[in-house]
Amino acid sequence: MGGAGEEQIEKRKRQTQVWRRSERTEGEEEESMRLCNSKKQTMAEDKPWALISEVTEQGFIKEVTDIIKQHFHIICLRDFLQNPQQHGPKIQAILMWNTYPAAEPSLLSSLPSLKVVANGGVGIDHLDVPYITSLGVKVANTPGVVSDATADMAMGLLLASARKIVEGHQIAVDPKTTSIPQSLMGVEVTGSTLGIIGLGHIGYKIAQRSKGFDMKILYHNRHRRSVEDEQSVGASYCENMDDLLRESDFVVLVVNLSPETKGLISHRELSLMKPTATLINVSRGLVVDQDALVKALRSGEIRAAALDVTHPEPLPRDHPLLSLPNVLITPHVGTYTYATTRRMVQCMVDNAVAAVNGQPVPNEVKLK
Amino acid sequence: MEEEKPWALISEVGGPHGYLEELADIVKQHFQIVCYKDFLQNPVLYGSKIQALLNWKYCPAAKPWLLKLLPCLKVVASGGVGIDHLDVPFINSLGAKVANTPGVVSDATADLAMGLLLASARNILEGHQIATDPKTVHIPQNLIGVEVTRATLGIIGMGEIGYKIAQRSKGFEMKVMYHKRTRRSTKDEQAVGASYCENLDDLLRCSDFVMIAVNLTSETSGLIGHRELSLMKPTATLINISRGLIVNQDALLEALQSGTIRAAALDVTHPEPLPRDHPLLELPNVLITPHIGISTITTARGMVKKMVENALAGVKGLPVPNEVHPH
Numbered sequence: 001m002g003g004a005g006e007e008q009i010e011k012r013k014r015q016t017q018v019w020r021r022s023e024r025t026e027g028e029e030e031e032s033m034r035l036c037n038s039k040k041q042t043m044a045e046d047k048p049w050a051l052i053s054e055v056t057e058q059g060f061i062k063e064v065t066d067i068i069k070q071h072f073h074i075i076c077l078r079d080f081l082q083n084p085q086q087h088g089p090k091i092q093a094i095l096m097w098n099t100y101p102a103a104e105p106s107l108l109s110s111l112p113s114l115k116v117v118a119n120g121g122v123g124i125d126h127l128d129v130p131y132i133t134s135l136g137v138k139v140a141n142t143p144g145v146v147s148d149a150t151a152d153m154a155m156g157l158l159l160a161s162a163r164k165i166v167e168g169h170q171i172a173v174d175p176k177t178t179s180i181p182q183s184l185m186g187v188e189v190t191g192s193t194l195g196i197i198g199l200g201h202i203g204y205k206i207a208q209r210s211k212g213f214d215m216k217i218l219y220h221n222r223h224r225r226s227v228e229d230e231q232s233v234g235a236s237y238c239e240n241m242d243d244l245l246r247e248s249d250f251v252v253l254v255v256n257l258s259p260e261t262k263g264l265i266s267h268r269e270l271s272l273m274k275p276t277a278t279l280i281n282v283s284r285g286l287v288v289d290q291d292a293l294v295k296a297l298r299s300g301e302i303r304a305a306a307l308d309v310t311h312p313e314p315l316p317r318d319h320p321l322l323s324l325p326n327v328l329i330t331p332h333v334g335t336y337t338y339a340t341t342r343r344m345v346q347c348m349v350d351n352a353v354a355a356v357n358g359q360p361v362p363n364e365v366k367l368k
Numbered sequence: 369m370e371e372e373k374p375w376a377l378i379s380e381v382g383g384p385h386g387y388l389e390e391l392a393d394i395v396k397q398h399f400q401i402v403c404y405k406d407f408l409q410n411p412v413l414y415g416s417k418i419q420a421l422l423n424w425k426y427c428p429a430a431k432p433w434l435l436k437l438l439p440c441l442k443v444v445a446s447g448g449v450g451i452d453h454l455d456v457p458f459i460n461s462l463g464a465k466v467a468n469t470p471g472v473v474s475d476a477t478a479d480l481a482m483g484l485l486l487a488s489a490r491n492i493l494e495g496h497q498i499a500t501d502p503k504t505v506h507i508p509q510n511l512i513g514v515e516v517t518r519a520t521l522g523i524i525g526m527g528e529i530g531y532k533i534a535q536r537s538k539g540f541e542m543k544v545m546y547h548k549r550t551r552r553s554t555k556d557e558q559a560v561g562a563s564y565c566e567n568l569d570d571l572l573r574c575s576d577f578v579m580i581a582v583n584l585t586s587e588t589s590g591l592i593g594h595r596e597l598s599l600m601k602p603t604a605t606l607i608n609i610s611r612g613l614i615v616n617q618d619a620l621l622e623a624l625q626s627g628t629i630r631a632a633a634l635d636v637t638h639p640e641p642l643p644r645d646h647p648l649l650e651l652p653n654v655l656i657t658p659h660i661g662i663s664t665i666t667t668a669r670g671m672v673k674k675m676v677e678n679a680l681a682g683v684k685g686l687p688v689p690n691e692v693h694p695h
Binding site for chain 1: 382384385386388475476478479480482483484486487489490491492493495496498499500502504506507509511512513514515516517518535536537538539540541641642644645649650655656657658659660663664665666667668
């Protein structure tokens with residue numbers, strides 16, 4: 001790899017560390033350790049051990065630790081790193097949350113008993129599945145359980161962008177506001193055309209939700225869905241994605257990140273979109289060429305964008321996307337509700353338990 | 369020769385309370401317009417010509433002193449469906465009709481209601497603020513939201529707007545309950561899967577999201593006060609797209625500060641805007657939008673067209689399509 005590439009990786013690592021490093025108080029530090037290492041769990045029956053990043057902060061919320069502790073003793077990465085030789089051989093599962101702890105070769109090589117990397121969430125583009133499975137370790141994700149919350153988020157972003165809810169609030173609470181500007185005029189959602197790129201489980205649920213708004217639904221997918229599915233939500237197939245881009249008032253990206261979908265939306269695609277159109281992304285940041293997006297938003301080639309995902313996450317603090325008036329960004333919270341988080345953790349734990357017991361893993365990610 | 373168009377008094381073109389140019393053009397197709405500022409320069413000259421007052425975002429206000437300067441006034445055509453800002457009996461007593469624009473506002477208002485519900489539930493405002501803040505280091509865990517899919521939505525008032533909200537919530541598999549003066553037909557209820565709550569208290573106790581979609585009347589003023597808020601779940605969200613006065617704002621403030629309810633999302637307050645030092649503006653669990661329920665260009669066009677239609681009928685002495693009669 002060339003010098004520039006390495007530099008980029010280093011830069012990204014530093015950014016990620018800034019994002020990750022929290023100014024924890026001593027109390028929070030103690031709390032996290034306590035949650036990881038409660039005496040109660042060592043006294044319980046002989047459960048297998050799972051490695052997690054942490055509880056609180058970027059890790060699991062404490063409200064879900066009960067689900068994990070039903071089946072596993074847990075050890076946090078910090079504690080593991082105190083003595084990897086002692087702890088390593090016990091660990092049979094990594095419970096991965098928000099991409100942590102990262103399944104790097106250096107970590108995996110210190111876990112000789114590892115049976116499974118169980119990811120919380122459906123996207124696994126951050127995992128080198130061929131490599132991990134080559135070590136005899138299974139990979140699992142949590143499809144299905146994330147779909148409702150993500151579809152809800154997509155609709156929330158669509159509506160918030162179309163109706164300028166964030167700007168509206170900022171004006172409504174600003175001490176300097178004396179009158180309401182005309183620029184708060186938004187675009188109509190009812191009866192508009194929604195173009196869904198990727199009609200998988202999540203995309204389909206977005207179609208179901210948009211139906212109540214009398215939206216006309218177009219979709220583009222690798223494979224066409226059944227006539228029954230299409231008719232149930234009133235969705236029309238666009239074999240050519242360009243047609244979808246030309247006709248849609250709202251374009252929502254709901255694809256997996258893969259070599260085929262990386263940079264799927266770039267200069268050309270944005271130029272095909274209506275100048276009154278809105279782009280919504282709940283997939284992965286890399287599906288969109290961000291430089292092209294910045295240009296399109298600045299020039300008015302499209303009206304606005306609403307992004308729950310970017311690349312990287314978070315964006316560098318001086319990134320142009322952060323200061324454009326017609327961009328709504330949320331910090332990858334598509335699945336972030338209590339109910340869905342609990343379901344994801346339960347699903348993760350079920351996958352991990354199955355793997356540890358040598359049973360078929362419900363949501364195993366297999367090599368194609 | 370073209371027949372001279374009738375004269376209409378409007379607020380202004382452009383400006384915060386005014387019409388966008390393209391909307392003013394719709395009016396100008398049928399009316400000679402006088403802007404309020406110009407009218408005040410020469411009220412006697414203009415006053416004798418004006419047959420229609422077009423009321424947009426409450427301006428110009430149809431106050432008695434103004435109406436008395438309009439001896440030929442035949443109609444006050446208001447943009448929007450709410451008419452709590454108009455003294456209908458008084459205006460009628462001067463020989464002028466009052467008209468509003470129902471129907472055309474319903475979709476946009478229902479859309480905003482759902483937008484506020486989702487934005488509040490999923491902390492979209494805070495999420496954006498954190499995502500774009502130069503000082504952000506990590507995502508706080510309190511950004512976690514509440515689930516909308518399969519939650520219980522309690523709609524207070526199931527008129528046209530409330531019904532459209534119910535229709536939209538169906539796609540989210542929400543369980544819908546409603547409270548209304550008069551029950552809707554079984555057919556209507558079944559079409560959106562809504563259950564009638566004869567007792568408002570039951571709706572308040574069971575709902576995860578309480579949506580206010582009623583007119584402001586003497587019966588609904590202060591409908592949601594301390595008692596009603598205390599009946600709601602501590603995880604519940606209150607959404608108001610009706611009128612600020614339907615909610616006792618002091619009670620709401622207290623409920624939000626104490627955690628009696630989780631959050632509120634308000635497109636309407638009393639007054640509008642709130643005083644700049646009002647405590648509601650500072651609460652972290654309040655989302656406020658400045659009465660933008662109908663603020664889309666499509667709906668604005670539709671409203672102005674209807675206003676013009678109503679005003680023309682009034683001027684011509686024909687039945688006014690959306691005439692508002694006193695109760």
